[in-house]
Amino acid sequence: MRDRFRRRPAFTLVELLVVIAIIGVMVALLLPAVQAAREAARRMSCGNNFKQIGLGLHNYHAAYNRLMKQSGGTFGLATGNPANLSNQNRLSWLVGLLPFVEQQALWELISSPDPGGVIPAMGPNPEQTNYIPWRSQVPGYRCPSDPTTQPAGAFAFNNYAACTGDAYFGQEGSGVNDQGVGAGANEERWARGVFRIRFFTGFRDILDGLSNTIASGEIVVDANNKEVIGSWLPTHTVPGAINNSPAFHNTPANIDPARPTYYLPVLETNMNNMRGRRWADGRGIYGNVNTIRPPNSYSALASWGHTAGIYTMASRHQGGAHVLMADGAVKFITDSIESGNQDRRAPGCDNTALDAGMVSPYGLWGSLGTKGGKETISAEF
Helix, strand or coil: CCCCCCCCCCCCHHHHHHHHHHHHHHHHHHHHHHHHHHHHHHHHHHHHHHHHHHHHHHHHHHHHCCCCCECECCCCCCCCCHHHCCCCCCECHHHHHHHHCCCHHHHHHHHCCCCCCCCCCCCCCCCCCCCHHHHCCCHHHCCCCCCCCCCCCCCCCCCEEEECCCCCCCCCCCCCCCCCCCCCHHHHHCCCCCCEECECCCHHHCCCCHHHCEEEEECCCCCCCCECCCCEEECCCCCCCECCCHHHHCHHHHECCCCCCEECCCCCCCCCCCCCCCCCECCHHHHEECCCCCCCCCEEECECCCCCEECCCCCCCCCEEEEEECCCCEEEEECCCCCCCCCCCCCCCCCCCCCCCCCCCCHHHHHHHCCCCCCCCCCCC
């Protein structure tokens, strides 16, 4: 009986501390793996969003034998507030894509006239915050890795932008319609991407092949923190004109050397117009990308009006960003992709020599953004 009720020895304090230390080490080792697994899942979800967009793009083309416009819609001025009478040809390609990505209800709300008779079909100017559809977030237009949240009453966001080629001039979209009214010769020659501002394009225009040409790329929603991949640098000074100022060509000088992923704290980077923060607006800063700077580099405005400029693809994924090829394939492009001569004042890199069929001066990256350069592109990129 004495042996039966003998007290068992308990854990000593030292033993408990050793066990706790071992558990802490295991958590420290496993936590990065868990975080990496979560990011891998988010990255896969982002790629699936892009695949759905690509499928919708092809279904749209099958229905209309052309792609939707970037900066399209309706145009008309009348007495009263013009913003309530027309969207002023400023709707993004994502608006026309809605019924092809299972957003029929939102599309019907936009494409039908306002019951009160004030706002016509296709909605008002995309700057109108009182229009509910412009504040309605489409889940498939957001990357799960981008944590920036929509403030109450603000415009809804987007992380997927239209690729307009490898030219930063000629993106003003001065043409009023797809017949070329108002479009100059330079705008025609610089229309080198799958999407052309305010003009329809189709798969027949992509002479380089659908599998060799980028139709869309990821962007990061501006978090209003002067982060290089999200914010853009305004370098224009002359209203209504392209600015060829040193500030535009020397943007890296405005990056904080102490924090190279941010602009200098003293700079004003967004002027209240923030990248990715108006999913329905087709102007450059909100929803365009071009293949000049490699992914996750800076963006800079070249003209007054938020249109012409360097609009770089970016993401919250480590090491690169997703792109949607014109054939519907989704690829991940690394930051280190070969991007040619980045001295935009060098001959052939300043847009003055860019013709429709010219080989891109921005290397493999630029070639992937052009639809008719006839470049030879490796199967691996």
